[in-house]
Amino acid sequence: MKEWQAKLKEFINWWREAFSSSGGLKVIFLKELADNLSSTRMGILFSLVAVACLSALYVAAQSIRQSVGQEETSFVFLRLFTTSGGSLPPFISFLSFLGPLLGLALGFDAINGEYNKRTLSRLLAQPIYRDDVINGKFLAGIAVLAIMIATLGLLVAGLGLVFIGVPPRGEEIGRMLAYLIVSIIYVAFWLSISLLFSLLFRQAATSALAGIAVWLFFAIFAPMLAGIIADGLFPVTDESPPELVLRNAVWKQNLSRLSPTTLYDEATLYLLNPGIRTLGPVLIQQVIGAIPGFLPLSQSLLLIWPHLVGLIAGTLIIFALAYYYFMRQEIRTS
Amino acid sequence: MGNRSPIIVTENLTKHYGPVVAVQDLNLEIYEGEVFGLLGPNGAGKTTTILMLLGLTEPTSGRALVAGLDPTRNALAVKRLVGYLPDNVGFYDDLTAKENLLYTGRLNQIPEAELEQRIKTALEQVGLADHGDRKVREFSRGMRQRLGIADLIVKDPRIFILDEPTLGIDPEGVRELLNLIVRLSREKGKTILISSHLLHQIQQICDRVGIFVAGRLLAVGPLETLGRQVMAGKPLEIELQVEPFNHDLLEVFRSLEGVDRVESQGPYIRLRCAKGKDIRPQLTGLLAERKVSILHLRARGHDLDDIYLEYFQGEGRI
Ligand SMILES: Nc1ncnc2c1ncn2[C@@H]1O[C@H](COP(=O)(O)OP(=O)(O)O)[C@@H](O)[C@H]1O
Ligand SMILES: [Mg+2]
Numbered sequence: 001m002k003e004w005q006a007k008l009k010e011f012i013n014w015w016r017e018a019f020s021s022s023g024g025l026k027v028i029f030l031k032e033l034a035d036n037l038s039s040t041r042m043g044i045l046f047s048l049v050a051v052a053c054l055s056a057l058y059v060a061a062q063s064i065r066q067s068v069g070q071e072e073t074s075f076v077f078l079r080l081f082t083t084s085g086g087s088l089p090p091f092i093s094f095l096s097f098l099g100p101l102l103g104l105a106l107g108f109d110a111i112n113g114e115y116n117k118r119t120l121s122r123l124l125a126q127p128i129y130r131d132d133v134i135n136g137k138f139l140a141g142i143a144v145l146a147i148m149i150a151t152l153g154l155l156v157a158g159l160g161l162v163f164i165g166v167p168p169r170g171e172e173i174g175r176m177l178a179y180l181i182v183s184i185i186y187v188a189f190w191l192s193i194s195l196l197f198s199l200l201f202r203q204a205a206t207s208a209l210a211g212i213a214v215w216l217f218f219a220i221f222a223p224m225l226a227g228i229i230a231d232g233l234f235p236v237t238d239e240s241p242p243e244l245v246l247r248n249a250v251w252k253q254n255l256s257r258l259s260p261t262t263l264y265d266e267a268t269l270y271l272l273n274p275g276i277r278t279l280g281p282v283l284i285q286q287v288i289g290a291i292p293g294f295l296p297l298s299q300s301l302l303l304i305w306p307h308l309v310g311l312i313a314g315t316l317i318i319f320a321l322a323y324y325y326f327m328r329q330e331i332r333t334s
Numbered sequence: 335m336g337n338r339s340p341i342i343v344t345e346n347l348t349k350h351y352g353p354v355v356a357v358q359d360l361n362l363e364i365y366e367g368e369v370f371g372l373l374g375p376n377g378a379g380k381t382t383t384i385l386m387l388l389g390l391t392e393p394t395s396g397r398a399l400v401a402g403l404d405p406t407r408n409a410l411a412v413k414r415l416v417g418y419l420p421d422n423v424g425f426y427d428d429l430t431a432k433e434n435l436l437y438t439g440r441l442n443q444i445p446e447a448e449l450e451q452r453i454k455t456a457l458e459q460v461g462l463a464d465h466g467d468r469k470v471r472e473f474s475r476g477m478r479q480r481l482g483i484a485d486l487i488v489k490d491p492r493i494f495i496l497d498e499p500t501l502g503i504d505p506e507g508v509r510e511l512l513n514l515i516v517r518l519s520r521e522k523g524k525t526i527l528i529s530s531h532l533l534h535q536i537q538q539i540c541d542r543v544g545i546f547v548a549g550r551l552l553a554v555g556p557l558e559t560l561g562r563q564v565m566a567g568k569p570l571e572i573e574l575q576v577e578p579f580n581h582d583l584l585e586v587f588r589s590l591e592g593v594d595r596v597e598s599q600g601p602y603i604r605l606r607c608a609k610g611k612d613i614r615p616q617l618t619g620l621l622a623e624r625k626v627s628i629l630h631l632r633a634r635g636h637d638l639d640d641i642y643l644e645y646f647q648g649e650g651r652i
Contacts, residue, residue: 123441
């Protein structure tokens with residue numbers, strides 16, 4: 001009986017300790033937030049991304065103004081993001097290409113930095129939960145990314161208004177917000193990758209390089225690889241039957257959708273181009289009789305739903321891996 | 335030395351890293367209010383023991399109790415009671431000394447209003463009052479170590495655990511640091527556990543020490559009794575200097591019962607007694623008879639220097 005009571009008491013203590021807040025998460029979150037916002041590294045990167053995106057915006061605004069009256073004018077505001085002018089790619093390409101860098105820069109030395117500064121064991125000896133450290137860092141990183149992307153979005157909205165003089169409609173605002181949120185999720189994915197690498201590699205330089213390697217792979221090589229594999233499985237020639245051509249195309253697309261970059265690019269394309277109904281191969285029969293027009297936002301969201309789920313799941317899985325490594329890691333610094 | 339209730343207890347505490355035995359069956363009691371030195375050469379398992387006391391590493395078997403709490407189950411409660419200065423402590427280089435202390439203070443839920451004051455006094459106590467607003471990047475090794483102590487003073491725990499606190503500091507710095515530690519113990523009644531491989535530095539301030547070698551505790555107790563404990567079971571060696579000295583004397587010693595070996599080494603004569611024998615009582619009488627006076631007599635194997643020789647050789651004696 002006595003033993004039983006002691007066991008119960010112990011369990012209650014454990015329960016209380018495991019699920020009450022230590023307050024550590026908030027303190028760590030605030031410190032990391034301040035660190036990130038004041039760091040030179042983030043200043044440089046944000047300036048780079050901002051300059052690239054804003055010049056894209058400027059060029060886009062120029063070409064939109066020139067074509068006023070000649071082209072379709074609906075959703076002109078969204079075209080600020082998607083129009084490329086002359087030599088410069090559009091805003092969405094810049095953000096898609098440089099966004100991952102922001103995420104990688106925030107996390108690549110998150111844990112191994114503490115380790116190399118020899119602050120980790122001191123930190124973990126304070127009365128906080130171990131996971132407060134990694135959660136606080138992850139959340140602070142997401143907060144910083146959200147702040148930066150929201151700033152970019154607002155800058156574009158404000159300047160766009162000045163340049164083209166057409167105020168956005170409600171639907172356009174909705175689509176822009178959705179686009180910004182998807183972008184935040186996408187860079188959060190890269191943040192979780194860099195966090196994981198900061199645990200796997202003791203040297204910050206190694207972890208940064210690994211992150212950049214993965215980024216280049218997804219941005220440049222993954223689409224090529226998808227093509228090569230699909231062509232290998234279903235070789236297509238000019239005389240190939242249509243089924244084979246179709247199958248090749250479907251495989252190519254599905255394989256490339258394994259890459260978060262493809263998922264993100266497709267999702268943003270749907271969001272910012274209400275005219276797009278599908279990105280997959282389309283048969284002539286399917287198009288015949290279709291009424292050209294725009295999808296409402298809710299329909300576009302429905303289309304990108306799988307993409308969103310994929311991105312979020314990827315982020316969570318990689319963060320969970322990082323979490324697992326961190327909880328098991330030997331913390332001694334000597 | 336406060337009341338005699340143990341505040342840290344380990345029961346057959348064991349830690350294996352794969353085939354490596356870091357700590358084996360450690361049974362230790364550290365009392366409230368004492369300064370305890372955990373002494374042992376590098377790789378003895380001191381840091382591992384400390385990490386297990388803090389719940390930062392899980393024991394393979396056995397358990398530790400800190401103020402009655404098991405660190406693996408009540409890690410948070412234990413960490414509230416214990417302040418830990420890791421060996422080679424690190425700080426956030428881009429922050430000032432004060433900002434670093436603020437961070438740990440907040441992690442310990444010390445109210446903001448009180449925290450400012452605590453940090454000020456702590457920095458004064460460790461002699462860094464004028465450097466509070468400097469970035470830690472500019473700090474020397476000794477200053478970092480003192481900042482580490484200030485970090486603990488701000489937290490104001492019941493138990494201080496300091497891992498190799500004197501490593502890499504100049505002798506003057508070591509003296510100041512040890513004074514600081516002694517003051518914490520004497521004035522505030524804190525329990526202090528210091529680990530070190532520098533026996534000579536730490537011995538002056540410890541009430542009791544444990545000698546820790548290759549994961550095992552060889553002996554525990556006040557310094558005076560340690561030599562006997564460690565060397566128990568080993569034959570006694572007597573080092574002797576006499577005047578006047580002639581070689582006949584060696585023969586006399588050899589003929590004594592209970593003497594295994596006699597040799598002269600420079601001005602000294604070395605007598606190795608048989609196991610369990612001690613011929614010192616007979617020695618004085620014997621020499622007095624021959625009108626030979628003793629200049630020096632030492633039982634080797636019974637004092638700390640011999641422990642150093644035996645276990646700590648080449649471990650940076652100062
Ligand atoms: N993470 C680890 N993996 C394997 N062996 C370890 C690990 N940490 C420590 N050891 C081993 O445990 C032993 C004790 O180490 P440690 O506690 O650091 O000694 P000390 O602090 O007394 O110098 C050493 O032999 C060391 O090599
Ligand atoms: Mg050590």
